[in-house]
Amino acid sequence: MPSAIDVTVPSSARMYDYALGGKDHYAIDRETADRIFAAFPALRELVAANRGFLQRAVRFLAEQGVRQFVDLGAGIPTSPNVHEIAREVHPDARVVYVDHDPIVAAHSRALRADGKAVTVIEADIRQPDLVLAALEDKDVIDFDEPVGILFIDVLHFVTDDEDPAGIVARFRDRFAPGSHLVLSIACRDGVDPESADKVTAAYQNATTPLIPRTREQIEPLFDGFELVPPGLVNMACWRADGPEIPGGLAGVARTPTE
Template sequence: MSEQEFVPPGVDPTQMSHARAYDYVLGGKNNYAVDREAAAQVIALAPDLPVLGKAQRRLLLRVTRMCAEQGIDQFLDIGAGIPTAPNVHETAKAVNPHSRVVYVDYDPLVTVHNSALLADGDGVASVEADVRDPDALMGDPRVSALIDFDRPLLVLFVGLFHLVADEHDPAGLIARFRDRMVPGSHMMLSQFCADGSDPAARAKLEEISADSPSPMCFRRREEIVRFFDGFQLMEPGVVDVQDWWPDEPAIPQTGLKVAAGVGTKL
C-alpha cells in the first residue's frame, strides 16, 4: 500500500475486498495492493474478466434506464460497490430528475466513497447495511426516507448473491424483499454461474476469496432461475450477462460466466 492511499476507520487494507477488486477490474483507482493482486491472479487465467465486468455494468445501466422510462422513479441498489460513472442515480435522473436512489453496501469503504460522491445529491443516499439482514436494511430510516415500498421500484442485486452462502438462504432473503415490493416492481439479479465457467479460473476465484468475509459461491443456472420465484422473468430469461440485451452491440463471450435476469413482481 502506498503512503498516499487513504484508509478509512474500520477498513483493513490487508484484507481483500470484493468491491475494491471489482473496482480495479472496471479500471477504477479505489483499491489496495491486496485487491489488485487478487484480481490479477484471476485475470491471469481469465484475461477477459474486465470485459465481463463491463458487460455486467452495461446491463445494470440499461435496466435502470428501461425502468425509468417505464415510469419507475425509485431505485434500491443493494451491493452497490464503489461508484463507477455513470452511476444508477445519474442514469435514472437523466430520465426523471425526481428519481430517488439508495445505494447499499456492507463494505465501509464503499459507504465512505459513496457518501463523498453523493454529499450534494438530492434524492440520493448511501447506506451501510447487509442484505443478510433485510429487516434492518429496509427499516433503515435513510432507506424509508427515499423508498416507498407501496409504490413500484427497481431492486438491483448486481454481482451480490455469489457472495451470499447457501447457509444464509439467498432465495429466502430475496423473497423477503419481493414480499415488500408491489406489483409492477422490477428486480435485476446477476451472479457468477458455474455453467460454462472455466474450471481453473473459477477455482482460483474461489481460492483467493476463501478467507474473505464473503467467500465466492458459484451457482448453476437452474439455481439462479429459482431466485426469481414470484417474479415474471422478462425475455430472454436468465442468460449470460452479455447476451441479455440482444439488440445492443455484441460483447465477446468470456471464460468466466455471469448469469443475469430481470423479473417483474406479479
C-alpha cells in the same frame, strides 16, 4: 460486516474497482485480483459487460415508469451511477445505495450524496429486515410505488446457508406490486472447472467468499417474479448483441400487479 477499512484483507468492492480501472484499492486487492485474472482472463470483459447490463437494465426500468431504486451491493461509485442513468429519464428519480463495505459508504456519501433523493446506507444485505428498517427510517422509498430492486453482481457473495433466494423474497414481499428485480450473478456453466476453482480459492481470504452457481441454482432467485424478455441470459446478451462471455448471467423480472 467489515466495520473498518482493512488494508490486509482483499475486499470484493476494492477488487471490483481495480477491475474497472478505478483508484480505490490497495496492494492486497491488486495482488488477489491479478491472481484471479490469471486464472480467468475473461473476467475483465465480464466486469465491463456487467456494467453495460446495469446501464441497460436501469434505463429499461426507468422507461417502464420506475422512479425509485434500491441498489443492494452498490459498489464504489462508478460513472454512470444508477441515479445518473435513472435521472436521464426521470429527473426526480430516487436511489438508495446499500453496501456493507465501509469504503463504499465513505466514497458514496461524498460522490452520491445529493440531498434526500440519493441516499447511502451502510448495511449487510444478508440482514434484509435491518436494511428494510433503515429504508423506512430514511423515508426515501415510497412503499406504495414500484421499486427497482438491484442485486447486481452481488448474490454470489452470499452462501447457500445464508439463503440468497430468501433474501430476494424478503424485498419482493415488502415492495409494491410491479416492482422489478434486476439481477446479475456469477455462473459456473461453461467455465473451465479448474479456472472456477482457482477464482473461488482466491476469494477464500477476502471479505466475502465467492460462490459461482449453475443456472439451475440461479433460477429460483426469480421465484415470485415474471422474467421480462429476453429472460435469464448471458450478461453481455441482455438486450444487447453480445458476444457471449462465459461466467455471468443476468435477468430482469417483475412482480405481478394483480
